[in-house]
Amino acid sequence: MEDIGCNCAKCAVVEKICRLEKGRGPSWCPTKKGESALTEAMERYDDPEIKEFARTASVQEGSCYALREARPFVMIPTKSRMEELIEFSQRMGYKKLGLAFCGGLTHEAAVLSEILEKHGFEVISVSCKVGGIPKERIGVKDEEKICIGEFESMCNPIAQAKILNQAGTDFNVMLGLCIGHDSLFLKFINGLTTVFAVKDRVTGHNPLAALYTSRSYYQRLMKMEFGSPGEMKSLLVSDENP
Numbered sequence: 001m002e003d004i005g006c007n008c009a010k011c012a013v014v015e016k017i018c019r020l021e022k023g024r025g026p027s028w029c030p031t032k033k034g035e036s037a038l039t040e041a042m043e044r045y046d047d048p049e050i051k052e053f054a055r056t057a058s059v060q061e062g063s064c065y066a067l068r069e070a071r072p073f074v075m076i077p078t079k080s081r082m083e084e085l086i087e088f089s090q091r092m093g094y095k096k097l098g099l100a101f102c103g104g105l106t107h108e109a110a111v112l113s114e115i116l117e118k119h120g121f122e123v124i125s126v127s128c129k130v131g132g133i134p135k136e137r138i139g140v141k142d143e144e145k146i147c148i149g150e151f152e153s154m155c156n157p158i159a160q161a162k163i164l165n166q167a168g169t170d171f172n173v174m175l176g177l178c179i180g181h182d183s184l185f186l187k188f189i190n191g192l193t194t195v196f197a198v199k200d201r202v203t204g205h206n207p208l209a210a211l212y213t214s215r216s217y218y219q220r221l222m223k224m225e226f227g228s229p230g231e232m233k234s235l236l237v238s239d240e241n242p
């Protein structure tokens with residue numbers, strides 16, 4: 001296999017060295033090459049807090065399958081992410097959870113908050129629109145707004161993070177933040193954070209739907225290129241236009 005640098009997504013080895021004790025990997029396999037990042041990462045797991053968090057995450061992962069002792073083993077997943085979030089937070093002994101949500105998912109945030117509270121957690125929730133600051137404050141022009149000509153408050157992920165930092169949350173949950181706003185939240189939040197759902201306006205917040213259908217109804221992702229935003233050009237080479 002050609003040396004393409006680290007690209008596990010394109011690894012075609014069936015019995016992978018990173019999954020099996022006696023597996024194999026391509027020449028550029030980071031496991032085979034013993035990348036320094038691996039050593040450095042393992043040193044970080046020696047921090048007791050990180051080790052306990054990582055251990056609990058793996059224990060939680062294992063608990064999400066039924067009949068684990070049966071052979072041949074067949075994966076039988078049993079828990080939704082909602083159940084996982086509750087269980088993982090309980091295992092970690094968390095009491096106060098932060099919820100950074102998108103204003104477009106206010107209803108979902110209320111339900112999520114209610115469920116977490118029913119399971120004994122204190123929830124501090126902050127909408128992305130907190131502060132009500134107009135988008136013009138960060139240089140957005142009127143014609144760049146969602147609804148041109150109207151007042152629009154900016155998404156404020158830095159304020160969301162700072163409010164949750166001040167509240168001293170044990171663990172944080174992101175719900176539906178937009179691309180980029182989620183990045184800023186993660187940059188400014190102090191505590192560890194998990195994602196309950198990401199924003200996808202078209203697929204009911206399930207971006208994988210576009211991948212699952214990329215050979216059928218979303219084949220434009222494979223066959224068209226995005227020019228300027230909103231403009232797509234065909235990647236297909238026709239006889240008339242080689």
Ligand code: SF4
Nearest residue numbers: 008011016018025029
């Ligand atoms: S770590 Fe190696 S074996 Fe595993 S997916 Fe990446 S390239 Fe393949």
